[in-house]
Amino acid sequence: MPAKQKTKTLFLASLFISSAFFSQAHNVSEGYEKPADPLVVQNLEQWQDLKFGLFMHWGTYSQWGIVESWSLCPEDESWTQRKPEHGKSYNEYVKNYENLQTTFNPVQFNPQKWADATKKAGMKYVVFTTKHHDGFAMFDTKQSDYKITSSKTPFSKNPKADVAKEIFNTFRDNGFRIGAYFSKPDWHSDDYWWSYFPPKDRNVNYDPQKYPARWENFKKFTFNQLNEITSNYGKIDILWLDGGWVRPFHTIDPNIEWQRTIKVEQDIDMDKIGTMARKNQPGIIIVDRTVPGKWENYVTPEQAVPEHALSIPWESCITMGDSFSYVPNDNYKSSQKIIETLIRIISRGGNYLMNIAPGPNGDYDAVVYERLKEISGWMDKNQSAVFTTRALAPYHESDFYYTQSKDGKIVNVFHISEKSNYQAPSELSFSIPENINPKTVKVLGISSQIKWKKKGNKIHVQLPEERTKLNYSTVIQITQ
Template identity: 85%
Template sequence: MFILPKTKTLLRSSLFLSSALFSQAHNVSEGYQKPTDPLVIQNLENWQDLKFGLFMHWGTYSQWGIVESWSLCPEDESWTRRKPEHGKSYFEYVKNYENLQTTFNPVQFNPQKWADAAKKAGMKYVVFTTKHHDGFAMFDTQESDYKITSAKTPFSKNPKANVTKEIFSTFRNEGFKIGAYFSKPDWHSDDYWWSYFPPKDRNVNYDPKKYPGRWENFKKFTFNQLNEITSGYGRIDILWLDGGWVRPFNTIDPKVEWQRTIKVEQDINMDKIGTMARKNQPGIIVVDRTVPGKWENYVTPEQAVPEKALDIPWESCITMGDSFSYVPNDNYKSSQKIIETLVKIISRGGNYLMNIAPGPNGDYDPVVYERLKEISGWMDQNQSAVFATRSIAPYHDGNFYYTRSKDGKTVNVFHLDEKADYRSPSTLHFTIPENCNPKSLKVLGLPGKIQWKKTGSSVDVQLPEQRAGLKYATVIQIVQ
């Protein structure tokens, strides 16, 4: 993932980010450009209907149970620290890290198992890390031998060795939209971290203007890998580009702390990349994270939910556990917390991209399947209030959160209680949106008629004694 200096702890400890910090960190206060391509506009509209997606960070690093890629970065931050048992010096550590390629053999890899569980839980799109910052390709690139399909990698002998292809085809067959995560920086490439110089931080370790030929080689390398992904792996709906420090120097916002660390030009020619991607995949959504302009088709707060509704397309990427990468015995969020987060996100007009990290054996932790099964029960009951909805004022009022159907005929009101295991109260009193004229009302999951009364701009709902089936939230659906 893309990590903001000095804010990582904040983002991981709270699912809420102040609107000021959100705007600064993700460049949404200014600069968003609405796409003009009709196919992209339609794809974005369809994507906003999906609401709940699966993110997967997976690579050789899962064998050590450490943060994805970042321990290679020589920045003195808590998430980049290296364990002494993996190498006494920095360079010994890098050698041992890259040697993980020779032991990576996730023989339990079964994308159908993942797709089945995710689909039942209501997830409708998947974004998979085809290559993270460490440069290890989880696809059969012809540009590098640092890849899962290399003869150096034991799993290359497996018929499912090209895991990106297997994941994309399996999830696509189950009706998912497909997203390809790709890191623009590549810390394995000698044309990004040139071995002539030691790496200094996350950025390129030489001045591209001083060595234009080397930078041009890196641009070609990146273009060619993205061409492979967008031309050889079936229909791709989203190109999700991480590593926002690889950007034109003139796009740096000096008000944003991490962007002030970028000292040299790192223009990778997004116009050329984006045009190629759209030629290969007409209508593809391009997400050039944190670089405002025509190639950031939606914005992506990380481990955070904006406090207020946004009027541009957005998606929160948040981990099910504490980490984006696999960590043994990770602290997985409860199903109630996941549902609460989903409700908050959709009430503010966003999508929830929940990250689940496969382990070195090629499967999820058993706890993950328990959570997905619990979520699936709630989704079966309440999906009509979640999918193909949009935000509606007042968005959030006390313990109540609101969405509406796209045609405006239905208003959905979610009641949450974050202080304890959810218990639905016997009565619910809430404000309804302006100009909402209820004709009928039902509580999803409860059969029969519900007693309710509208008084001015408020509604009172009397729930029956038997309401044990209302887990995690109570959802009231109002037909106008």
């Protein structure tokens, strides 16, 4: 996950994003191209109904409790720093990092436990890191021995050693849509970071046009791994491709800082890859992050929420803790913060992909299950206002956020507060669009009748004492 790419992106697709978002929009591309394949269009529409997904970054790096892959990158950034105890020199560090393969043994791995907890919390799709930038495959690739199923890896003896297959099968059986994260760059491959030269930064360390045979080998390697993932792992709904610096040179946006570091052509032939993936998985949604065109079917702002509704399919990927990868004693967000973030995202027409990182033992921290249980309680009462909804102007006014059912018959109004512990007030007044004619008004989670009146384009609601039972928000549902 290039969470650490510092960008200032101008995103122009019949929408406006505030200047506050410019500084955080790590992975939003200009020039969105609507898919032409009707099955992809249909799948995107269904994906937009799901709203809440699970992201999981997991690999050998969890044993050190460090950022995923990025400490291998010879860039002097805050997220690439290396701890001296893991190697005094860069080469020693890389050797020790890659040797983590020989100790990776997450014996508590139980994807059913994850599926149970996240499903109750309302998550409806999962995106799992089959391979991050470090090149370690969390699936049984035949293209490399740097993988969890290698005899070099202790966990290879476990019947659940092919963790990607176990995760995909388990979550699919529990009704989730399945997404495969895959890093286009591979810092372990001698055809990407050629051992003849030292790596200079995150990019390929040789000129592919000067050494075309080597680059062709890398293209074949990448194609073959993606063919394995889309052929051998059951129904895959989303192919989530990361590492946007691997791209045709002509697609570089010079206004974006990290893209200015790309000095050579790194075209891996996405047309060939995408055509193969769609042959293996008809209608699969492909997300070639930050590379505008027909293979970026939705855009992916990272660790940020757009200030306004977007007119194209989008998904914010945001961590439950501070880190995408497991770190000991991570600072996990409160359930209230998570619910507030979900409400903001869906009111602007997006999906919330929340990252939870398994630890080296193969399980989540205990606090994660506490958060998921708390979210479940809120979701039990309010899910009808969340799923299969669309954005509705005015989207957001003061502490109120709006969604509507796809048929437009139901309007949902969320009230939240920045206070640490939400307390529903005795009265709420909010605007509604002029064309809304309420027939019934109810508050989700409250069984007693609600007193309300409409005056102009305002609705005034009186909440009973039962409001003290409401956690994190008040959700008002208006039926026309």
